[in-house]
Amino acid sequence: MRFNYEELCNIDSPEWHDEDEYTVIGGDDEHVPQLRLPRHVKRDTVPSDSIGVLDSGLAELMNELDLGSKIPGPSRLKPGIWRKRTKSLSKSESKPFNPTPARHSYEPEMFLNLRESLAKSILMKLETLERDNAERVQEVKNEKERIRMEQQRIEEEQKRKAEEQARIRREEAEKLRQRAEMERKQQLEEQKRKEAERKRLEEERRKQEAAEKELKAQEEAKKVFGLTNxxxxEDFFKHYKHRIKAIKSEIVEPVKKDTSLKSILSKHKRKINPKFGQLTNSEQHLATIFSELSSLVDETKANQLGYQWILNFIAKALVSQAETEVRVKPESALPLGKLALNLLARYPELLDFLMARFVKKCPLVIGFTCNINSEEGRYKMGWKRAQNDTWEEETSYDERMGGITTLFSVITRLPLPLEIISSQAHPLPIVHSWQMLARIANTHTDLLTNTHFVVLGSWWDAAAAQFVQAYGNQARKLMSLLTNDLTNAVAERKYVGAARLRILSEDYETSGTLKSFPEMNA
Structure with a gap:
């Protein structure tokens, strides 16, 4: 087979385009020649004597081409691949290069190996290039990812610092706000304290003025009448007795006739009545009961008749509680009295009903006394009939009068709640205690009974300490008149109540202090 380099490189020849006959080696790179090698030798066209024979000139040219140097990469075709054949030829033929084609022996497998080597080298280089390119791309991606992560880290760090600074600013602003709020609260508390102190002083001044006015009134009364009028x-007593009758005819009876209203009020009555017996020595519990009672009373305001009926029922319940519980446990009058005072402050109409009940059950609270030698006299003074139609025992009567007086006295000496002390007057101020004591002190000795001294002793336990605070030296004079002059006036009657009253006075003179009921817990 014969062919030269120009034939191998002549890619434009039409006969080279048959891909079944030739293999293309090389690419489009201008530095790498593109070679087409025959796939097989056509035995019918190639003379038998030319098989395996390579023209010496072509062999020399192919050796000088150094095709391996034209292939990029580390795998290059080693020079001398053609020289091995030509060297042996040159030794046997010592004559110079003859351009005339010569016949040499040639093995077709060498070109096949050359083709495979070139193909493998190029593929390896392409794989190397692709791998290097992939590595470079991966490096670029890694670098971009690193830059992105670094940028993200920087942004997060900046965001964290910004959030931290914002948090610090918020905390500082919150501290400033809390400090300002605390200062504002302290100012408000200081203002409230000053206002409460001012109101307390004002109340004390008002009480002092009221006491002085009462003293002047008493003195004027003594000048005009010589004693209490x-x-x-008695006119006061009759007024309240008539009021009791009016309540029955104008409120109680009409409600009985209105079955619908009576049914509603009966339900309220069943809810209200137990509240008075549930009182304890706790201020918080007292506030709860007062709130519950207020809600029940407010529900009846839409109906004036029902509203008055409920107030009358509450007045009866308060006095009844004094008759039953306070008579055996005097200190229980404190929570009961506070509840009564709160109700009186919230519902001013209650005072008329309560005073009517107080006077009906114990007229001594207004200083009224009459002879009890007759049934009418006993009825007026609040005596009760027993089941066998006889009068109740004197001891039972005295205990009831003492319980009612204790509640009345506690209400007179209790101050109004701070939130309303400046907006309204006390419904039953301590001047009522002064009136009761002064009228009993001026009562004719023929009308005095043990009950009068029991009532005075109950008042002493309930309100003497606050009475002295309100009226000072004048109070001490009146108390001395009651415990000394009045008890001496009936000394021969051996009243137990009078003896106890003298003991209370002696304890006060000895210790210099007046005992009072223990204050309620918070």
């Missing part, structure tokens, strides 16, 4: 006291 009992005719006026």
């Amino acid at each position: 009992f005719s006026k006291v």
Whole structure:
């Protein structure tokens, strides 16, 4: 087979385009020649004597081409691949290069191996290039990812610092706000304290003025009448007795006739009545009961008749509680009295009903006294009939009068709640205690009974300490008149109540202090 380099490189020849006959080696790179090698030798066209024979000139040219140097990469075709054949030829033929084609022996497998080597080298280089390119791309991606992560880290760090600074600013602002709020609260508390102190001083001043006014009134009364004007006291008594009758005819009876209203009020009555017996020595519990009672009373305001009926029922319940519980446990009058005072402050109409009940059950609270030698006299003074239609025992009567007086006295000496002390007057101020004591002190000795001294002793336990605070030296004079002059006036009667009253006075003179009921817990 014969062919030269120009034939191998002549890619434009039409006969080279048959891909079944030739293999293309090389690419489009201008530095790498593109070679086409025959796939097989056509035995019918190639003379038998030319098989395996390579023209010496072509062999020399192919050796000088150094095709391996034209292939990029580390795998290059080693020079001399053609020289091995030509060297042997040159030794046997010592004549110079003859351009005339010569016949040499040639093995077709060498070109096949050359083709495979070139193909493998190129493929290896392409794989190397692709791998290097992939590594470079991966490096670029890694670098971009690193830059992105670094940028993200920087942004997060900046965001964290910004959030931290914002948090610090918020905390500082919150501290400033809390400090300002605390200062504001302290200012408000200081203002409230000053206001409460001012109101307390104002109340004390008002009480002092009221006491002085009462003293002047008493002195004027003594000048005009010599003693208490009992005719006026009796007018008060009659007024409240008539009020009791009016309540029955104008409120109680109409409600009985209105079955619908009666049913509603009966339900309220069943809810209200137990509340008075649930009182304890706790201020918080007292506030709860007061709130519950207020809600029940407010529900009846839409109906004026029902509203008055409920207030009358509450007045009866308060006095009844004094008759039953306070008579055996005097200190229980404190929570009961506070509840009564709160109700009086919230519902001013209650005072008329409560005073009517107080006077009906114990007229001594207004200083009224009459002879009890007759049934009418006993009825007026609040005596009760027993089941066998006889009068109740004197001891039972005295205990009931003492319980009612204790509640009345506690209400007079209790201050109004701070939130309303400046907006309204006390419904039953301590001047009522002064009136009761002064009228009993001026009562004719023929009308005095043990009950009068029991009532005075109950008042002493409930309100003496606050009475002295309100009236000072004048109070001490009146108390001395009651415990000394009045008890001496009936000394021969051996009243137990009078003896106890003297003991209370002696304890006060000895110790210099007046005992009072223990204050309620928070």
